[in-house]
Amino acid sequence: NISGNYENMEVMNSVNLPEEFDTYDPKENSSLLPYLRKRSEIIEIVGARDIIFALSQLGVCAAFSRVTNQRICFLNGSPDEVIRSLFYNKNNDSLITVSVYGSENFSALRCRTTRIEYIRRGKPDAGFPLFETESLRWPGFVEFDDVNGKVLTYSAQDSTYKVFDLKNYTLLYTISDKDVQEIKISPGIMLLIYSRKKGYIPLEILSIEDGKRLKSFRHLLHRNKKIDFIEQFNEKLLVKQDGENLQILDVTNSKITEVSSNEFVTPSAFIFLYEMQLFLTFRNRSVSVWNFRGELVTSFEDHLLWHPDCNTNSIYITSNQDLIISYCKAEPDDPSSEDNACSINISDILTGKCMAKIKAGNLCKQKSSKFLCTPLEALGDITSLYYDEEREEIITGNHQGLIHVWSN
Template sequence: MEARRVSANPRPSCVRRVLARKRPRPEASANSARKLQRREISALPCRAFSASTTRERFRNIQLQEEFDTHDPKEMGSLLPYLMKRSEIIEIVGASDIIFALSQSGVCAAFSRVSNQRICFLNGRPDEVIRSLFYNKNNDSLITVSVYGSENFSALRCRTTRIEYIRRGKPDAGFPLFETESLKWPGFVEFDDVNGKVLTYSAQDSTYKVFDLKNYTLLYTISDKNVQEIKISPGIMLLIYSRKKGCIPLDILSIEDGKRLKSFKHLLHRNKKVDFIEQFNEKLLIKQEGENLQILDVRNFQSIEVSRSEFVTPSAFIFLYEMQLFLTFRSRSVSVWNFRGELVTSFEDHMLWHPDCNTNSIYITSNQDLIISYCKADPNDPSSEENACSINISEILTGKCLAKIKAGNLNKQMMSKFQSTPSEALGDITALYYDEEREEIYTGNRQGLVHVWSN
């Protein structure tokens, strides 16, 4: 669902930027018909129908399957560190396969056809997998790993077709970007929206852009003064080293790297920059203790949002279809537009994880729903202390349309599972929604993966 950057540094950055996946553009005729429909038909009945179907879709959802990423017999060749049971940090669904990555670095693949584990993806005893990316362009899974033989300091990428994994042959893949030195502070970023891969080699201060379809090199950016690159649909923002009173910025075409615009943005002296983010023609800039600035780079008109209204968030999610963005701070989520207006504050949507763990949040491809692991509403007298739930909420209205909570689950013990439904719901560390199968996949601190469906 997102552009994912993986760094060689084990410490995450303080502000995470997540890019929600963009839907394929409809044909022009269909787009015109949609505009006419929107003009002639009130949006309220459509929204009411959508809300009712969403409630029905999640109304009787129950625990259906359980998978375990920990198997001492199958993991006997791995390093002792990898053999420890650890929590699930990432889940990816591809066709009928569920991929689950544990904190220790073990990745397991499970079949929803046979409901059995297919294989582990760790190809070497000292391989620690750091992240996963499903490449829809060629139906393959990319793993990003570090190796003990390299002191776990350099990223190594590998692509394997889903068909090979389905056959239990994870070794049939091949390595990517072998010529790149991706040691800290190097990184690799997969951009599903533009179909590109961005790598950074700190050794020679070089950024490279590859085609995500066939991994061919498109162009190179070599400049020691470039401090950061932000990717948006069709463009890249180059942020250079700060100078006295300003920061130089370049906007490049994502396709060929050609410079589209160069300018300098004035800054308050002696105040650190909290963040600079690019979304199409809009530039979001926030300095410590100052107002948020929303700059239109086409005409350089600026909108300011009071620092008391907009507090620096811990993470962003940009919604391309809706022309909105989500901000995460502490356990709360808010929706903003690019006029600096607060669009939505979610009802009954206190996130369980205080660190804004976006691995336990899913945005649907239509960008109309957010599915999150939440704490119970403290104002609800019927809720138990520390109760938890999976909430399905509408992004435009903030309304909670459906909720999976312990009180609605089948209380009967299921002997084939290690966890009861309530236990499976009680300690979720990763969440994924398979929109084709209409199933929710969750992982917990014990390394177990659970399937929830209607």
């Protein structure tokens, strides 16, 4: 556990950069469309046992082995394939790629699953397509739910939602209703948000397993105020309208808790911590932790995010949900740091205390002969971040399409 290793911040003084991987290879990618052959930033990193997958902004995905420390293969199966997102399916040890294709004007999502074992052998083409019967043209989508082991697809063509089993991809049930505007998924349940009426919004809660209706109700709204968000977390419903208080509704007894709009300002992103019964909010580079009584649990003492848009690709929450690892910038009142000083910070979610950080002062300024970046340059340019909990290594990507492994 990372918390066991990083209890003392001095431990991070010995951090080093043992490996650098490159997603750019003009020779290997010569068959791709011309614009896919350029260097581009890493937007997503996914780990699966001893393999690191890195996805670039342009849609090129590469797999790297931590056993041989070499690139295994690229996952783009055709010259016009642009991979949009990755999902590691622990249920059957496979990687799912979601792609668009030039031959379809990049307008329809296509999913493919490939066993990790095939990728390890350098055979990414041994996988097979998923959800071929579904029309996933924009604004259609596919969403993978690791908590419940489900896949949700939406076909805009016929306003149909479908739920599949993540273990074997069999169809479980279908929801066809043009009035359903959005679906939110929580452990065990789904929230159906219907078209807004004059003074209220109709809502339904379904069982995630079989789609059976568990509860149907209306939530009253201020008529002329836009809805900032509606979020579902187990039996709690969070509703916020523009300029109004946050309402936390317990759907089991209809009790509403309100949090003043001065205290709770609409965030740009949420992360729900199911194990801890808490939720994180992200706004203007800051992270806060709240409970479902509407109380602020934690304000972090040293965790100012580097990316102002709260890009969650450069944030990692450990599986037991006790630590947050983020790419951060120096606090404005920190006298020991320059204006553009950056670091990788590891903080305790419950206390807000900074447990450890990787910062410029601890790093070697010399470049390894086999690397394109010095450790200092690697730290100064991070676009995505992942933590390998088995190997206890932090993995980052940058604007050049390079992957760096940070170990203790």
